[in-house]
Amino acid sequence: MTVLEGEQLTKRFGGIVAVDDVSFAIDRGETVGLIGPNGAGKSTLFRLISGVQEPNEGTVYLDGNDITGLSPHEICHRGLVRTHQIVRPFETLTLVENAAVGAEFGGRDVDDPEERAHEVLEFVGLDEMAHTTPDELSVGALKRLEIARALATDPEVLLFDEVAGGLDTEETEAIVDLIGDIGDQGKTVFLIDHVMRALMSVSERVFVLDNGSLIASGTPDEIQNDRRVIEAYLGE
Ligand code: ADP
Ligand code: MG
DSSP, X not given: OEEEEEEEEEXXXXXXXXXXXXXXXXXXXXXXXXXXXXXXXXXHHHHHHHTSSOOSEEEEEETTEEOTTOOHHHHHHTTEEEOXXXXXXXXXXXXXXXXXXXXXXXXXXXXXXXXXXHHHHHHTTOGGGTTSOGGGSOHHXXXXXXXXXXXXXXXXXXXXXXXXXXXXXXXXXXXXXXXXXXXXXXXXXXXXXXXXXXXXXXXXXXXXEETTEEEEEEOHHHHHTOHHHHHHHHXX
């Protein structure tokens, strides 16, 4: 059953067509990867879905409801949250306060934001540092805090934009494991990664964007052997 659907989405910036007539559908509980060269339109597509930018054309459906043009807050309230490519925690708040803000922002019947905050910090392996501030965290731990803040909103659908970007192998593996655990909980995950290898190991299906257009979709195996995909990457 489809939980998230994009129908003929287009986003232009002046003469640039960042997202060009993109249609897709993702089933509830699926983990889907989105790859493509730099500038392909991946982050823009996520911004259209999460309400940060409005498409020039096209429609986004969540649970069958048109959410196009709703605010990120309203979309979060309906159960879809995204993480940011560049993480920006509240520097003066502790980790538990950062996560609690997520729980409150989500507005999804989280009884006790602080309790929820501890739960999600525990889940990402940061609860021991709950009362420290983000400046004490490594890059990998900051990414896990970003995931915790997203989880605190009690989402059904999570969009991760390059959540493993800039991490070393060990940190990347920790994030990949975490995304696998989130998928195992029955959540729907849509994730962008520029590094194909990490994403391929957790994704059931992969979409490929090139120049704003969806040029391929399939299992990780199919995608890795797709000539158009290989060409799009070699042409970088
Ligand atoms: P990706 O995430 O795949 O690297 P982006 O979605 O960031 O790609 O960008 C797609 C294209 O849209 C690029 O050519 C980029 O320069 C352009 N673009 C993205 N955001 C803006 C913006 N706010 N104003 C102008 N051009 C933009
Ligand atoms: Mg991007």
